[in-house]
Amino acid sequence: MTYSIVGYCEKEQAWGVAVQSKFLAVGSAVPFAKAGVGVIATQSFANTTYGPEGLRMIEEGKSADEVLKRLTEADEGRADRQVGIVDASGKSATFTGEGCNDWAGGIAGKHFAAQGNILVDGNTVKEMARVFETTEGPLAERLLRALAAGQAAGGDSRGMQSAALLVVKEGGGYGGFNDRYIDLRVDDHASPIQELERIYQLHTLYLQPSKxxxxxxxxxxxxxxxxxxxxxxxxxxxxxxxxxxxxxxxxxxxxxxxxxxxxxxxxxxxxxx
Missing domain, CATH: 3.30.70 (Alpha-Beta Plaits)
Structure with a gap:
């Protein structure tokens, strides 16, 4: 009951994920990222060990494809899992188990992977991919635009409830002490993507330096x-x-x-x- 997009920006050296779901506090379960390593979205009947385990494997030198293969092969519940990965070099991979409820699927492209389940149809994933590939600007804004485009194309067939945006880059956190450049969540809202966009604008106002x-x-x-x-x-x-x-x-x-x-x-x- 979730759709997400994970992405990488070579210019910013940033990794990020945007996600929306008819599910309370989706940001507490789906997104995982580490600067210089990669980003993972784990969803459907989410196995949250995919996040830390997958990032550990990438840090050891494994590619997105290798990580995806190892995670799913070791998981007896893989038929109900869905996951998107972008590794340290921007290589991507996506997986949708055969047990995920329709519509379910994903697209992996240059520096991104988009995926979703219980969607109206495949246009949500196609639009997320298209917008991410054709949009310029900061990674966070490309992810948000892709998420909004996915919703406009149909989105979660059950509706909307929560959304989240996580972007990491080295020293990007408050005061430069960690990598959590942007970590925003809308846990329960009638229009969570619109609210997430509003909070993102506040983030740029309060926490980003003047141009x-x-x-x-x-x-x-x-x-x-x-x-x-x-x-x-x-x-x-x-x-x-x-x-x-x-x-x-x-x-x-x-x-x-x-x-x-x-x-x-x-x-x-x-x-x-």
């Missing part, structure tokens, strides 16, 4: 406007003190500038308050 084109100098007129708004929101002191306190209160440390400038997304957020 050069997003930085705007603060001239006297803008400082006056900002100070008026800060006072309205209850911030006191000099402009520098009030503005810094505001940024830290709103968790905008990643978009704080060291010179007399402001991130335009922070500016838009402040103006909207």
């Amino acid at each position: 050069p084109e997003e930085i705007k100098p603060i001239d006297d007129a803008l400082e006056s406007e900002l100070m008026d708004k800060l006072l309205e929101l209850g911030y006191r002191g000099s402009f520098a003190e009030a503005f810094r306190t505001y940024l830290h209160t709103e968790n905008f440390e990643m978009r704080e500038q060291t010179d007399r400038s402001i991130d335009t997304r922070v500016l838009a957020y402040l103006r909207a308050q």
